[in-house]
Each structure stands twice: as structure tokens, then as C-alpha cells.
Amino acid sequence: MFSTAFLDIPALAGASGTVRLPGSKSISNRVLLLAALASGTTTVHDLLDSDDTRVMLDALRALGCGIDAAGSTLRITGIGGQLKPGGPMLPLFLGNAGTAMRPLTAALSLLGGEFELSGVPRMHERPIGDLVDALTQLGCRIDYLGNPGYPPLRIRPVDHGALVLDAPIRVRGDVSSQFLTALLLALPLAARKDIVIEVVGELISKPYIEITLNLLARFGIAVQREGWERFTIPAGSRYSSPGDIHVEADASSASYFIALGAIATGASGQDSIRIEGVGADSIQGDIRFIEAARQMGAQVDSGPNWLDVRRGAWPLKAIDLDANHIPDAAMTLAVMALYADGPSTLRNIASWRVKETDRIDAMANELRKLGATVDSGPDFIRVHPLERPGWQAASIRTYDDHRVAMCFSLAAFNPAGLPVRILEPHCVAKTFPDYFETLFSVAQAPEVPVICIDGPTASGKGTLAAEVARLLGYHYLDSGSLYRVTGLAMRRAGLSAEPQHEAQIAALAAALPLHFTEGKVLLAGEDVSDEIRTEAAGMDASRVSTLPAVRAALLALQQRFRQLPGLVADGRDMGTVIFPDAALKVFLTASAAQRAERRHKQLISKGISTTLDSLRSDLEARDARDSSRSVAPLKPAQDARHLDNSQLSIEQSIDQVLNWWQEKQPFKPA
Ligand SMILES: O=C(O)C1=C[C@@H](OP(=O)(O)O)[C@@H](O)[C@H](O)C1
Ligand SMILES: C=C(OP(=O)(O)O)C(=O)O
Structure with missing residues (x-):
């Protein structure tokens, strides 16, 4: 994962190859909760390992579930629908995971203990009132610890005998489908008689309910349904572990690579993007992103557990789509729209405003930074395509929203050959920690940037280069x-x-x-x-x-x-011989006296005894040999910037190199 303050993606020209994607967040967190509520042990294969699943696992561990991980397999021993009585109040931190916060609120309200559920500041702005109202009708005891209608929440023990199960439980479905999912996952805990849930208002994000019903069925719970309005959990329902369960790759994460296949032309050999782990028969609703991608011109083939995508129509065809059924993947369409033959409109997406950030505003702001004209309203966004001269290099704010970070990487295919800066790229940790590494494994750049740091021995170039590489998220070559x-x-x-x-x-x-x-x-x-x-x-x-x-x-x-995304190379001939076209070359020097002193300190600290004088004469001998050798002698490249760090701290040297690098970038401030 890139933990840097920003990640500069150089202009990309093509992409081809095979990617294997991490597990579905929606399936992973549902399976974890169901396995935790069931009795016995469930072996989960290919579980997603990310922030959202980590907070769920931490919560389940705190509840007393046994959890053993071995590679990509996890064995979870459930609590059989019952908490150990008399435990202390448990504070549970759920980050920004809607799939943890909402279902756990429902399950813990029925389990009987005392809990405090909190998350990151944005989680405390994401609505949960409709779910709390539904659970309160039933007799559950939940208090708001901050703003009414939002986490953090205090959950108090409930007397199962006092639960009101006779009347249907009414829940609103037009803000988030996760409220209905939460009830469906948790109510089997209370099903001593049939429990009916009625959805009030038009249910959004319907395919996520299909995932919920599908996984409940695998855990032995056959929910009866009448359309999208009425769901019945039969009396006597009990979670029973399927033993083994496999998590499909995440279809929302696949959207970036489907888009990549649609936008990029391939290199020699393979000219498509092959995605492994999820196929057109997926149980995830976001797989229907391929319909939208096809409408825009992508050629998509699929089989069990794989997709193969290549460019078809170019420019892409503009689209006008009700995207309510694919709320997450539709963000990817908003960036694809930049490459279309006319304005594209995504409708019925009001829920974007209450997710990781206000996604309609975020997408509009950042697309405009690239130069695009964007119209938006309470529940739609319209994106006009960009012609080559209209593209601008932009520093993309990501609002701690993994999907903003991921979908804007696709702007690096702009025909103007401009790089794209993604701020705070580590936000992808929510669902796809290695997103950028995966992208770089299949993308090709006409020019991968290189920074060369050459200089004599003991000038500190290794420390400087490694640190600059770390701060930029670049690879590091210690040629010495x-x-x-x-x-x-x-x-x-x-x-x-x-x-x-x-x-x-x-x-x-x-x-x-x-x-x-x-x-x-x-x-x-x-x-x-x-x-x-x-x-x-x-x-x-x-x-x-x-x-x-x-x-x-x-x-x-x-x-x-x-x-990709770039290289910092240190040595003696990086700028002169190995990477003569490097974008930045630094020739680092320090006086022989200074270098001898640094080396002396280094050796003494390792317990190696030596004298300053002998070190200094060794250094001078080595300098002489290095600069007089016939092949690639140590000398600054003609276009190198000279940096004498005799009087500089390491931080000052790093700042200087980063400033020189920044001067070469086309980005405006964020
Ligand atoms: O149930 C789920 O797994 C999800 C439902 C959707 O939320 P809404 O129902 O709030 O649209 C989706 O955006 C989210 O990423 C995952
Ligand atoms: C909306 C999302 O997440 P959450 O599960 O937190 O709702 C998302 O992943 O795009």
C-alpha cells in the first residue's frame, strides 16, 4: 500500500495483463457476521483483508469469537447466537465501515450485552436513524451519544421476552439498503415466531439485498419475500454454518479494471485486461457494471470467475443511466465519461451524498480540476468529455474516500500526456489496500520518472535517495x-x-x-x-x-x-550513464573532512575502531580512483543540480530535492 502524502501517477498509455482482485467487502463482512452468530466453525476462503474487514474482525474477537487466520483462509468459531452473560460494556470502533456499523448495531441490540459503537468522524455523519427507529419499534434500547440519527451509539441489554414481534417491523429503504440488510442478518436471533419486515419508501441499492438473502440462505436461513416490500424470517430460523465458504473477488473493485480495459489499448502479446476471481455470474450487484461498460463501448467476455475486457468503441459512447443499482461502481463511469463522445448522465444516485463523503460534490469538484464541465444536482451528475487541449494536470483530493482515489487514477490515460496526483492514496485501505500496485502491474507509461542522486562515497546519497523514494512512493535502486x-x-x-x-x-x-x-x-x-x-x-x-x-x-x-510509479536511483553514474534521460539529477557532495567524520561516527557506533585520518585518506583515494576511471568516471551530469550537504541536515537535503522535484511537476496546489 502507498502510505505517502500523495502519489503521482505518470501519464499512462496502455494496459494489459492479468489481475487477481481481493475479496468482496460486502460478502466478507456479511459472512464474518453470520459465521460469528452461528455455532461451530466456518472456514472462510479468500476473505478481504482491509480496513473494513479488520474492524469487523476486531469487533467479533471482542465478542468472544474464535478467529484463526492462515494465509488467505480464516477459521471463525461462532458464539451460537449467545453472548457470555455479565460481560463488561464493550466499546467497539468500526472505522468507516457501513457494512460493520449497520449490521452490528442490529445484531448487538438483540444479543443482550452493553456496547458503545463509534467510528471515524465521517461515520458520525452517516445516517443510522432509520435502522435505530426500526429496532426501537421492536423494543431494542439504543441511545445516540452524539447527534440524534447518527453514531456513536450506546446499546443496552434487551429482554427477549419483551420484544414486540407481532407487528411488522417497518424500515425506510430510501437512504441506505444497509438498514434492511442489518435487520435481515440479525433478526433470526429473535425468530421465536415469524418476523415480518416492511420496507417504507422506494428501496435503493436493491442488489445488495440479494447478496444478503443469498448468504443468509447459505447459513440456513430461508427468508420469504414479496417483491422488495415485505420480507419474512420464519419462526425457528437458526444460523447454521455451511462449513466452508468462498468469497468472490470484489465486483466494485473490478470496475476500475473493467474501465481500464475499455480505455487503454494493450501492449504487444496480450491486448486485454483479464480479471480473475469474479465472473458475470457473480452474486454481487456491481457486476452489472459490465452492462454499463459495454454500453460505453467496452468488449467484455466472461466465464466462471473471470472477466476479459478490451477496448471496443473509441471514443467511448456517452451514457445516460439510472445507476441506483450500482451505486459504488457508478463512480467509475463518471471518470470514463471524460473519454466519451458526448455528455454522460448518472441518475438516481442521491445515496452518493451520504457515503464516505458527499460523492456527488467530490466527483464534481475533482472532475472540474481536470478541466471538465460538470453539472450536478441532488441526485444526478452530468460529465462532459474532455478534448486533448482541455485536460489539466490536477492534484486530486480524495476526501478519505477509497473510490475517489481509485477511479481518478483512470484520468492518467488522458491524451494530453499529463500525470495525475492522488492525495492521501492510503484511503484505498478501506477495501483495496494494494489497488495502485495492482494497477501498476498492468499499466504501461511512455516515461517512468527517475530521480538520480549521484555523488562520492559517504556523501549521504543512500540515506537521501531512500528517503526521497519513500516519501514519493517510488522504487529505490541502491546501485552501489x-x-x-x-x-x-x-x-x-x-x-x-x-x-x-x-x-x-x-x-x-x-x-x-x-x-x-x-x-x-x-x-x-x-x-x-x-x-x-x-x-x-x-x-x-x-x-x-x-x-x-x-x-x-x-x-x-x-x-x-x-x-511505475517511479524510481530514485543512487550511485555514481546514474545520471550520466544509466538513466541519461532522468527528469531530475542531483550531484550530492560534502567536503572530505565532513564525510570522514560521518563515516567515523557510523563505524564507531557499530563498535568498529578506526581513525579519522585513515578514513579521510581512504576516502580521498577512492574519490581519485572513481573520478579517474576510464569508464563512467564519477562526474556530475551536465544537467545535474549540485547539492553540497556539508552544512545541511538530512531533512534539509530531502526538502531541497523534493522542492526541485516539485518545481518540475505541472500540478497546481490542491
Ligand atoms: O450492503 C452493502 O454491502 C452495501 C450497500 C451499499 O450501500 P447503500 O445501501 O447505502 O447504498 C453500498 O454502497 C455499500 O458500499 C455496500
Ligand atoms: C459506500 C461504501 O462503503 P460502506 O460499506 O461503508 O457503506 C463503499 O464502499 O463505497
């Missing part, structure tokens, strides 16, 4: 370590850095089984981070780096690190 690892491989093969061994060392270098993970350098799986940091290994590195055949072998290896 490649030479160090080559030196180590050379030693281990019994060779030395003499010209007669050059070809052999080059062959070793070309095939280095090298990985950088979490600040470690792994050679064939072995952590060699410490071994390559000794002074002797530094000397070997410097020597092998003078061998032209070794440098050539390592060139391709280094260039392969240039991957």
Missing part, C-alpha cells in the same frame, strides 16, 4: 550495492578484480539473483546486507566497477528497476 554484491559474488567464486577474470565476473553480474526488500539486500535469498557494507567489500565494489564488461552487464539489470 549491485557492485558490492558483484564483488561479494566474485570473492565467493574465488575470483579477483583482475582483467583476466573480467568476463567471468561479468557473467556472474548479469545473473545476480538479487532482491531488495525492506532495506535488506538479498542474494539468492541470503541476507548479505551487513557483509557487503564492510570497508573491504567497498574496495572490491570500487574495483569491479572499473571493469567495462561488468558495467555493461549491470546496465540492463539497473534499468529494469525503472518501474
Whole structure:
């Protein structure tokens, strides 16, 4: 996941390949709750692992459910519809998960304990009054701890004998379908007689009720229904675990990749996006996004558990759609509309205003930043397409809404070749923590940005480059370590850095089984981070780096690190030889006295004894060798910015490089 303050997505040109998507949020949280209420153990396969499921799991653990995770499988032992009596009041934090807050409110109101349910500030602005009213009719005891009609809530124990089950329970369905879902999931706890639920007002987001009914059936509860107005939970209903249950991939998450297939042209080989884990026969209503995508021109094939999408009509065809049945995925259509042949209108979407943010306003604001003309009203949005000269580079605010972040990534396919900045990209953690990594695994950019930081030994370029990479969410290449690892491989093969061994060392270098993970350098799986940091290994590195055949072998290896969303590379010839087209090149220096002092401190802190004088003369010898070698000597690229950090703190150096980088970006302030 990208935990950076922002993520710059370079202009993208194509996309092709296969993605496997994480589990459905709606299925995951329903299955977890049903498994928790049932008796016995349920094994859940391919559960979504995200903020929304984590808050549900934490709540269920607090209730006393047994939960064991092993890989993508989770075993959950339910409480059999009964809480241990006399437990303390439980505070439960439910983040911004509607699928946790609403169903748990209903279930806990009937379970008998005392609870306080709260969430993030936005959750305290998301309505729950219609559900609380329905539960209160029944005799449940729920108080508002903040604003009436909104969480946080206090739930008090209820006397099951006093529940009013004779009259139908009336619930409004026109604000959120989750209120009806919550009642359907929880009321079997009280079904000593038939319980009837009547929906008041036009039910929205109907397909989510189908998911609820489908999963209830798998847990042994056969709800009878009359259209969308009346639902009966038969007397004696009991949750019974199906044993094993598989979670489909999330159809709403699939919408971004379906859109990607519709917008992007493929590269050589495969020219489509294949999505695995969900197919057209999904139980999730958002799968009907493919109908809308087809209307706009996408070519979609599907089979059991897979979809294959490619570009059809181009530009896309404008659409006018009642999107009430696909409230989440429809946001993706609003961005696809930028690539259409006329204005597109999405109607009947008033519920967008009470989700993670006011999504109608959020989409309108951010689409306008890209240059689009947008009209909106209480329950619709109309998006006019953008012509090439109309596109603007924009810093997209995401309002802590995962879907805003995800759907705006599709703006990176703009024909003007502009990058898109996504602010607070970590909001995707709600349902799809690795969204951007998954996007980057199939997207192609004509130009992946590179920042080069070259400089002499002990100038601090490693620390600076790693930190800049971390702050930008870019990959990091410590090219010096490649030479160090080559030196180590050379030693281990019994060779030395003499010209007669050059070809052999080059062959070793070309095939280095090298990985950088979490600040470690792994050679064939072995952590060699410490071994390559000794002074002797530094000397070997410097020597092998003078061998032209070794440098050539390592060139391709280094260039392969240039991957989306970008790269920060440190070394001695990054800007001059390896990435001569880098957008920013920094030549980092510090006086030999300063560098010797830093290195001295470093070694002393590791308990290695040395003297300042010897370090300084070693450094000077190494500088001389590095700058006089015949191949790619250490010298600043012509277009490099010089940074002497002798008098700067590491933070000041980082700020300077980030400022230079920002100066090169076309983004206006957010
Ligand atoms: O029941 C569910 O799993 C959901 C129902 C929908 O909410 P509304 O019914 O509030 O539209 C949807 O937007 C949400 O992401 C998930
Ligand atoms: C509306 C959404 O979430 P929630 O389940 O919190 O309602 C969503 O995921 O788009």
C-alpha cells in the first residue's frame, strides 16, 4: 500500500495483463457476521483483508469469537447466537465501515450485552436513524451519544421476552439498503415466531439485498419475500454454518479494471485486461457494471470467475443511466465519461451524498480540476468529455474516500500526456489496500520518472535517495550495492578484480539473483546486507566497477528497476550513464573532512575502531580512483543540480530535492 502524502501517477498509455482482485467487502463482512452468530466453525476462503474487514474482525474477537487466520483462509468459531452473560460494556470502533456499523448495531441490540459503537468522524455523519427507529419499534434500547440519527451509539441489554414481534417491523429503504440488510442478518436471533419486515419508501441499492438473502440462505436461513416490500424470517430460523465458504473477488473493485480495459489499448502479446476471481455470474450487484461498460463501448467476455475486457468503441459512447443499482461502481463511469463522445448522465444516485463523503460534490469538484464541465444536482451528475487541449494536470483530493482515489487514477490515460496526483492514496485501505500496485502491474507509461542522486562515497546519497523514494512512493535502486554484491559474488567464486577474470565476473553480474526488500539486500535469498557494507567489500565494489564488461552487464539489470510509479536511483553514474534521460539529477557532495567524520561516527557506533585520518585518506583515494576511471568516471551530469550537504541536515537535503522535484511537476496546489 502507498502510505505517502500523495502519489503521482505518470501519464499512462496502455494496459494489459492479468489481475487477481481481493475479496468482496460486502460478502466478507456479511459472512464474518453470520459465521460469528452461528455455532461451530466456518472456514472462510479468500476473505478481504482491509480496513473494513479488520474492524469487523476486531469487533467479533471482542465478542468472544474464535478467529484463526492462515494465509488467505480464516477459521471463525461462532458464539451460537449467545453472548457470555455479565460481560463488561464493550466499546467497539468500526472505522468507516457501513457494512460493520449497520449490521452490528442490529445484531448487538438483540444479543443482550452493553456496547458503545463509534467510528471515524465521517461515520458520525452517516445516517443510522432509520435502522435505530426500526429496532426501537421492536423494543431494542439504543441511545445516540452524539447527534440524534447518527453514531456513536450506546446499546443496552434487551429482554427477549419483551420484544414486540407481532407487528411488522417497518424500515425506510430510501437512504441506505444497509438498514434492511442489518435487520435481515440479525433478526433470526429473535425468530421465536415469524418476523415480518416492511420496507417504507422506494428501496435503493436493491442488489445488495440479494447478496444478503443469498448468504443468509447459505447459513440456513430461508427468508420469504414479496417483491422488495415485505420480507419474512420464519419462526425457528437458526444460523447454521455451511462449513466452508468462498468469497468472490470484489465486483466494485473490478470496475476500475473493467474501465481500464475499455480505455487503454494493450501492449504487444496480450491486448486485454483479464480479471480473475469474479465472473458475470457473480452474486454481487456491481457486476452489472459490465452492462454499463459495454454500453460505453467496452468488449467484455466472461466465464466462471473471470472477466476479459478490451477496448471496443473509441471514443467511448456517452451514457445516460439510472445507476441506483450500482451505486459504488457508478463512480467509475463518471471518470470514463471524460473519454466519451458526448455528455454522460448518472441518475438516481442521491445515496452518493451520504457515503464516505458527499460523492456527488467530490466527483464534481475533482472532475472540474481536470478541466471538465460538470453539472450536478441532488441526485444526478452530468460529465462532459474532455478534448486533448482541455485536460489539466490536477492534484486530486480524495476526501478519505477509497473510490475517489481509485477511479481518478483512470484520468492518467488522458491524451494530453499529463500525470495525475492522488492525495492521501492510503484511503484505498478501506477495501483495496494494494489497488495502485495492482494497477501498476498492468499499466504501461511512455516515461517512468527517475530521480538520480549521484555523488562520492559517504556523501549521504543512500540515506537521501531512500528517503526521497519513500516519501514519493517510488522504487529505490541502491546501485552501489549491485557492485558490492558483484564483488561479494566474485570473492565467493574465488575470483579477483583482475582483467583476466573480467568476463567471468561479468557473467556472474548479469545473473545476480538479487532482491531488495525492506532495506535488506538479498542474494539468492541470503541476507548479505551487513557483509557487503564492510570497508573491504567497498574496495572490491570500487574495483569491479572499473571493469567495462561488468558495467555493461549491470546496465540492463539497473534499468529494469525503472518501474511505475517511479524510481530514485543512487550511485555514481546514474545520471550520466544509466538513466541519461532522468527528469531530475542531483550531484550530492560534502567536503572530505565532513564525510570522514560521518563515516567515523557510523563505524564507531557499530563498535568498529578506526581513525579519522585513515578514513579521510581512504576516502580521498577512492574519490581519485572513481573520478579517474576510464569508464563512467564519477562526474556530475551536465544537467545535474549540485547539492553540497556539508552544512545541511538530512531533512534539509530531502526538502531541497523534493522542492526541485516539485518545481518540475505541472500540478497546481490542491
Ligand atoms: O450492503 C452493502 O454491502 C452495501 C450497500 C451499499 O450501500 P447503500 O445501501 O447505502 O447504498 C453500498 O454502497 C455499500 O458500499 C455496500
Ligand atoms: C459506500 C461504501 O462503503 P460502506 O460499506 O461503508 O457503506 C463503499 O464502499 O463505497
